[in-house]
Amino acid sequence: MQGVAKVAAAAAVVLSAFLSGAGAAELPDLKGRTIVAVTENAYVPLNFADPKTGEGIGWEYDAFNEIAKRLNAKVEWKLTSWDAMIQAIRDGQFDVGMDGITINDERKQQVDFSDPYMISEQFMLVRADEKRFTDGPSFAALKDGLVGAQPGTTNFYVAIYNVLDGDEKNPRVKLFETFGASVQALKAGDVDTVLMDRTSADGYIGAQPGAFKIVGGPLGREEFGFILKKGSDLTAPINAAIASMKADGTFDALNKKWLYDYKSQN
Known part of the structure; x- marks a missing residue:
């Protein structure tokens, strides 16, 4: 999860296999x-x-x-x-x-x-019935759209710098103490998207069928x-x-x- 540099993460989390090594x-x-x-x-x-x-x-x-x-x-x-x-x-x-x-x-x-x-790479998790936006640019254009994030994490910084306007005090980012709390807020309709790596997004989609989906493409690599x-x-x-x-x-x-x-x- 995390930092200005947690700028992104993978179409599915895959292993980095740069090292081969000792048995x-x-x-x-x-x-x-x-x-x-x-x-x-x-x-x-x-x-x-x-x-x-x-x-x-x-x-x-x-x-x-x-x-x-x-x-x-x-x-x-x-x-x-x-x-x-x-x-x-x-x-x-x-x-x-x-x-x-x-x-x-x-x-x-x-x-x-x-x-x-x-x-891994970052993706936009949204409610399954979301139709107002389909990717980062269309979300940015949705003036009242809110994104949930933990402060100091990748989902925060990617939302600020890759999706919104680069202003870390942007009121469209609603902060939560835990990652799970931001997802619960999304489910409840308190925010409109949460950014996360594909593995976590697939985990939430699989755990709660019909509640969530992914929109848009990957927002970077980490x-x-x-x-x-x-x-x-x-x-x-x-x-x-x-x-x-x-x-x-x-x-x-x-x-x-x-x-x-x-x-x-x-």
């Missing part, structure tokens, strides 16, 4: 070390609470649990809000953070990033990475595990589970 036998051994990982639990299907159990589940949970397994490490999961996450990682409160976080130069000044694990404290000794091992999971098809299997099968079942 599991060649990976670093963290000797049972506990890695404290943090997420928000509000970004379907990457990280969210299982509606039946309340347990944190999703693509990022499965991916990072597997990374830890390959590195002979344990994961202690924590939750925090999106707006506190980068600072918390910067301050060393947690070892690694994830929330569909876009890799960009502004954030690189505060934290280190892993190699990218996804590439790469997601895990965030770590500057100079973290975990960055290189995590990157090695990411490379091995790309090479052996593990990420493809996670895509099938969370981006396709989950959507079709929900």
